[in-house]
Amino acid sequence: MRRPILAANWKMHKTVAESVAFAKDFAPRVAGARDVDVVIAPPFTALAALGGALAGSAVALAAQNVYFEEQGAFTGEIAPGMLRELGCGYAIIGHSERRTVFGESSELVARKAEALLGHGIRPIVCVGESLAEREAGRTLDVIRRQLAESLARIPAGRAAEVVVAYEPIWAIGTGRTATPAMAQEVHAQVRAELRARFAEAGDAIRIQYGGSVKPDNVRELMAQPDIDGALVGGASLDPDGFARIVRFDAR
Numbered sequence: 170m171r172r173p174i175l176a177a178n179w180k181m182h183k184t185v186a187e188s189v190a191f192a193k194d195f196a197p198r199v200a201g202a203r204d205v206d207v208v209i210a211p212p213f214t215a216l217a218a219l220g221g222a223l224a225g226s227a228v229a230l231a232a233q234n235v236y237f238e239e240q241g242a243f244t245g246e247i248a249p250g251m252l253r254e255l256g257c258g259y260a261i262i263g264h265s266e267r268r269t270v271f272g273e274s275s276e277l278v279a280r281k282a283e284a285l286l287g288h289g290i291r292p293i294v295c296v297g298e299s300l301a302e303r304e305a306g307r308t309l310d311v312i313r314r315q316l317a318e319s320l321a322r323i324p325a326g327r328a329a330e331v332v333v334a335y336e337p338i339w340a341i342g343t344g345r346t347a348t349p350a351m352a353q354e355v356h357a358q359v360r361a362e363l364r365a366r367f368a369e370a371g372d373a374i375r376i377q378y379g380g381s382v383k384p385d386n387v388r389e390l391m392a393q394p395d396i397d398g399a400l401v402g403g404a405s406l407d408p409d410g411f412a413r414i415v416r417f418d419a420r
């Protein structure tokens with residue numbers, strides 16, 4: 170059984186003060202949610218304070234990006250060891266906004282994944298097709314290629330630590346969610362690729378869906394056999410909304 174993983178990607182939202190206020194409101198709301206992993210990725214500037222505010226809760230801290238070098242002359246970048254020092258258990262890499270706005274390649278994502286594992290941080294590796302790619306019938310080809318290139322440096326022995334997030338670009342921030350059946354179709358393909366690459370370890374990898382996940386559609390998405398979690402943008406900014414997503418099966 171794969172343990173569900175519900176993650177908040179705050180993108181470029183929330184100051185330090187706002188992040189701490191969120192934690193104080195949110196943590197008690199999910200205190201009883203014991204059989205899921207809950208993760209929050211704030212901006213880098215809020216990591217330390219949010220980590221402090223979440224201390225004693227089961228909510229894990231994530232970064233939204235990382236650079237793969239240990240240290241050096243890389244102005245503006247953050248090393249994996251720096252994230253580990255702040256208590257990050259996860260880091261999102263290869264988000265479509267990094268790929269499209271900042272030109273990141275899957276080869277770079279592969280290096281980041283390798284560097285994170287070297288520091289005991291679990292990579293959340295994002296893949297997803299654009300609307301043009303979907304309309305051209307290229308979705309599965311695009312996903313297959315992004316996976317092959319982005320996971321190229323992960324040894325099978327570490328594969329279970331990786332999380333894959335399938336985020337169709339046309340569903341991000343648009344209110345246009347993939348239907349559960351559409352998402353499951355791609356997730357099943359991702360699962361097949363992971364099995365082909367990592368054998369049994371491919372079955373242990375959790376695959377999140379991302380793209381306009383909300384409290385009222387998360388349950389149906391999570392009911393799909395290969396959807397093991399959600400990576401949530403807009404709806405994760407509200408403590409009540411994200412808590413309802415974490416309690417997707419309304420225990």
Ligand code: 13P
Nearest residue numbers: 178341342380381402403
């Ligand atoms: P939204 O939930 O705002 O569509 O964002 C999804 C996303 O990009 C999470 O990484």
